[in-house]
Amino acid sequence: xxxxxxxxxxxxxxxxxxxxxxxxxxxxxxxxxxxxxxxxxxxxxxxxxxxxxxxxxxxxxxxxxxxxxxxxxxxxxxxxxxxxxxxxxxxxxxxxxxxxxxxxxxxxxxxxxxxxxxxxxxxxxxxxxxxxxxxxxxxxxxxxxxxxxxxxxxxxxxxxxxxxxxxxxxxxxxxxxxxxxxxxxxxxxxxxxxx
Amino acid sequence: xxxxxxxxxxxxxxxxxxxxxxxxxxxxxxxxxxxxxxxxxxxxxxxxxxxxxxxxxxxxxxxxxxxxxxxxxxxxxxxxxxxxxxxxxxxxxxxxxxxxxxxxxxxxxxxxxxxxxxxxxxxxxxxxxxxxxxxxxxxxxxxxxxxxxxxxxxxxxxxxxxxxx
Numbered sequence: 412x413x414x415x416x417x418x419x420x421x422x423x424x425x426x427x428x429x430x431x432x433x434x435x436x437x438x439x440x441x442x443x444x445x446x447x448x449x450x451x452x453x454x455x456x457x458x459x460x461x462x463x464x465x466x467x468x469x470x471x472x473x474x475x476x477x478x479x480x481x482x483x484x485x486x487x488x489x490x491x492x493x494x495x496x497x498x499x500x501x502x503x504x505x506x507x508x509x510x511x512x513x514x515x516x517x518x519x520x521x522x523x524x525x526x527x528x529x530x531x532x533x534x535x536x537x538x539x540x541x542x543x544x545x546x547x548x549x550x551x552x553x554x555x556x557x558x559x560x561x562x563x564x565x566x567x568x569x570x571x572x573x574x575x576x577x578x579x580x581x582x583x584x585x586x587x588x589x590x591x592x593x594x595x596x597x598x599x600x601x602x603x604x605x606x
Numbered sequence: 607x608x609x610x611x612x613x614x615x616x617x618x619x620x621x622x623x624x625x626x627x628x629x630x631x632x633x634x635x636x637x638x639x640x641x642x643x644x645x646x647x648x649x650x651x652x653x654x655x656x657x658x659x660x661x662x663x664x665x666x667x668x669x670x671x672x673x674x675x676x677x678x679x680x681x682x683x684x685x686x687x688x689x690x691x692x693x694x695x696x697x698x699x700x701x702x703x704x705x706x707x708x709x710x711x712x713x714x715x716x717x718x719x720x721x722x723x724x725x726x727x728x729x730x731x732x733x734x735x736x737x738x739x740x741x742x743x744x745x746x747x748x749x750x751x752x753x754x755x756x757x758x759x760x761x762x763x764x765x766x767x768x769x770x771x
Contacts, residue, residue, distance in 0.1 A: 484765040570757040573750030
């Protein structure tokens with residue numbers, strides 16, 4: 412009985428692993444896994460290789476944007492980081508453009524959330540704000556971790572605008588969703604006595 | 607704080623060019639002072655008389671160079687301060703940025719220049735009829751900028767937030 416149960420669980424896990432995330436193809440899924448494992452060159456090569464044949468261009472461009480965002484985060488502060496953020500913004504804007512009329516879909520809000528964070532990295536606060544607030548209007552369509560990241564980005568934006576009260580509100584919501592960045596920044600705001 | 611939006615040579619100055627020019631001026635100044643001193647100590651009066659004008663001219667030029675470097679530094683600082691004020695002003699006018707209007711229709715934001723100590727921001731709305739609103743946000747913006755700088759010093763940078771799933 413135990414063996415049958417274990418076999419059934421293993422089969423279910425194998426089926427789940429085969430299901431693409433967010434309607435993505437296997438290539439995009441592999442690229443995503445490579446990016447999360449820190450193999451950014453591999454991820455980029457996979458995505459570029461699929462550019463001509465992959466029908467879902469939105470996911471390709473979106474994931475390419477995330478690869479460059481990850482490159483920016485890994486780069487030391489300076490011109491290289493800014494260049495990677497600019498490239499990421501370019502890919503994410505292309506992804507948004509490729510959505511066509513599906514501007515109220517989960518993908519659209521996901522892309523806008525990522526764009527907002529990238530524009531924060533570029534210190535383009537008006538564009539960051541525009542994208543993050545638009546993504547916020549569709550937060551219910553996002554996953555828990557995506558919502559946490561979106562709210563954490565908004566908290567950071569508000570803090571840089573000199574509105575620490577607003578920043579706290581967003582950081583608290585993000586921390587409640589398990590976002591470590593928000594939790595740490597909330598602690599730092601408290602420690603600095605910024606109300 | 608992002609680097610100010612200035613062209614070619616100013617970008618060079620901003621990225622350490624000022625420091626290089628300052629070092630160059632100091633080197634020229636030092637060399638000429640040393641040469642002049644050497645001449646005075648070791649050379650004949652006729653040689654000193656011949657060389658002195660040239661050396662003094664070079665010293666004067668390097669002093670002028672140092673002043674120019676200082677002036678350029680002040681100018682770039684002013685651009686950064688204006689850039690920051692303009693960004694803060696843009697952010698404060700929330701409805702325009704959330705309205706979904708295309709760029710040509712949004713209110714234009716201009717930060718006051720010389721002779722506009724009281725008029726910090728001029729907002730010109732264009733959709734149907736031109737409207738000009740002048741608002742003095744100076745103290746409030748200064749406060750927001752101060753808090754923003756404190757927050758920037760204290761918080762983890764946005765690059766520490768993991769890229770999306």
